[in-house]
Amino acid sequence: MAYGKLTLRDVAIALDLSLGSITYGYDFSIISTTVGQPSWYAYMGLTTDATSPNYSFSNSMLDTVFGLFSAGAIFGGLFVGWYSDAHGRQKALLIGNLINIVGGALQAGSAHIGMFIAARFITGFSGAMIVTLIPIYIAEVAPPAVRGLLVGQHGAFFLVGYTLAAWVGVGSYYSPNTAFNWRFPLSLQVLWPLLQLCVLVWLPESPRWLVRQGRSDEAWRILARLYHNPSDAQQLFAREQFFQIKAQCEADQAAYGDVNYLDLFRKPHFRKRTLIGTLVMWASQANGAIVIYSNIVVLVAGLGFDNAESLFLAAGWITLACVGNFANAYYLDKLGRIRSLMIGITGCVVCVIIEAAIVANYGGSDNKSALSAGVAMLFLFICFYAGFVDTTVYVYCSEIFPTHIRAKGMGWSIAVFFLSTLPFLESSATGFATIGWKYYLLFIILPSINVVLLYLFCPETKGQSLEEIGAFFNDNVAVRLTHISEEEKRALDERILAEQTIINGQEVSAASNPADSEKTPKVTI
Known part of the structure; x- marks a missing residue:
């Protein structure tokens, strides 16, 4: 990883780690198409018929299915914050994937609704472990100039998981085998963590975590390989990063x-x-995105479309979201984190206002133009949310915490993410069934307040190294590498080159080449 320049190694690491992003996205998303399969309702003893005496119970079970995933995720996010600090990012990711395989297998083999709910809790726990770790992992190896792009791949690729789940659900709907309709899509949850386990051994441990553990020689070897620049004989960028990381960890x-x-x-x-x-x-959750996504099949059906049409439209909606998340990652380093959030949430509010008006006046009617406009608003909503918000929140929260508390801070943030979904997921099915369009008012008032709070209290972090972001929070920044004059930069580089680099427990002249295989054993990445 050369400063400000993407390399194939950057892409390889981001893509390998993004298998975890797909894992989380598929886990979270597959329930949305599962509840669109009539055979799942029949097997679990539930109904979508509003005239059935079992309808209220069915809505309660649906709310619990959605809510228990989030409840498990709250505990998973908090657990991994501690575990990954104690045992490392690699080992924590290993444990998360193993638990995820168990949860996916139990869902696919569920014999009744109680077993299914318990399995969703387990999957939520492990999914939160993974979704917490991936942005931390990438952020701790990425150079400042392209960190938004690289960490943003996490948000982009969990939308790949969403999209895969949506289209697998559509395809399975047409199978004459009623068990296959829902068991096969659920069983694919075990595929993505299995693939990540296959590549995990080739990924480097976080050099920042290693420095924090006093294993500076290992951290240096990894940084030397990550940041090796064949056109720079002195490898100044690698030396600067190592010098700054080590100095900041010591200061903290x-x-x-x-x-x-x-x-x-x-x-x-x-x-x-x-x-x-x-x-x-x-x-990120108080704007209605989680409710619209989790109930997209039901919401589209409520606008007058049949089951097959609803599944197709829902899959198309998620596919558009996937494109939006990749776009969000691409321009995030240019647009900035907070500006992106404010644009996205404001756009979502406008879409929800129009959607609520359409549902209030034309929901359940035969007015095709109005119903088509309702669907269009749902698609425009996801353009704003995916294009400006969904990727940004993971990038931002992985940046603002210093190394020694980053995993715990990110774990807390992920726990809040899922805690924020609980009141909406637990109430959405009942809310839409009882008060209809008025439920949308929540997602007009709350995000309007949040945009103001984001503007007032959140500092912009684009272009800063992780260590330098601490200045926004009144931390002592031990070494500055960005936003300094040429003279200051030259003096700093002279100081770095004059010092000793520790490799394998021995002091080696900093003037030596850090990628020299005789001094620095190669690390497979």
Whole structure:
């Protein structure tokens, strides 16, 4: 990874890690098409018939199916924050994938609704472990200039998982085998974590985590390979990054010592970050995206389309979201994190206002023009959400916490993300069934408030190294590499080259080439 320049190694690492993003996306998304399969309702003893005496119970079970995934994810996000700090990013990702395989297998083999709900809880727990780790992992190996693009692949690829789940659900709908209709799509949940386990051994451990553990020689070897630039004999970028990471970790250790979850709230520097992470994740869910996505098949059906048409439209909606997330990742380093969030959420509010008006006046009618406009608003909504919000929140929350508390901070943020979904997922089916279009008012009022809060309290982080972002939160930045004069940069490089680099526990002249195979053993990446 050369500074500001993408390499094939960058792409390979991001794509390998993005298998975890697909895992989470598929896990989360597959339930949306599962509840669109009549055979699943029949097997589980549920109904979509509003005149049935079992209708209220069915809605309650649907809310629980959605809610227990989020509940499991809250615990998974908090658990991985501790586990990955204690045992490393690689080992935590291994454990998350293994648990995920168990959860997916149990869903596919569910004998009754209780077993299915329990399996969704397990899958939610492991899915949150994975969705927390991937952006941290990528952020801790990415150079500042392209960090948004690389971490953004996480958001883009979990939409690939969404899209795969949507189209697999559509294809399975037409099978004459009623068990295949829903068991096969659910069984594919085990494929993506299995694939990630196959490539995990080739991925490097986070050099920042290694430095934090006092394993600087291993961190240096990895950075030397990651940032090797054949046109730079002195390998200044690799040396600068190692120098800054090591200096900042030492400064943070001296200032804060060992930290735990309570420190997220006790220490002012961390508390500000925690509140901002909470706001960003809450804002990403309080605009209706989670409700619209989880109920997209039902919402489209409510506009007058049959089951097959609803599944096709839902799959098309998710496919458009996938394109939007890739676009979001592409221009995030240019547009900026907070500006992107504000544009996206504001656009979502406008779409929800129009959608609510259409549903209020034409829902359930035969007015094709109005119903088509309702579907169009749902598609325009996802353009704003996917194009400006969905990827951005993971990038931003993985950046604002310092190395020694990043996993815990990101774990907390993911827990808030899923906690924010609970009141909406638990109430959405009942809400739409009882108060109809008025339920949309939540997603007009809440995000309007959130846009103002984002503008007032959230600093922009684009272009800054992870260590330098601490300046926005009144941290002591040990070494600055960006936004300094040429003279300051030259003096810093002279200082770095004059110091000693520690490799394999021995002091080696910093003037030597860090990618020299005789001094620096190669790391498979």
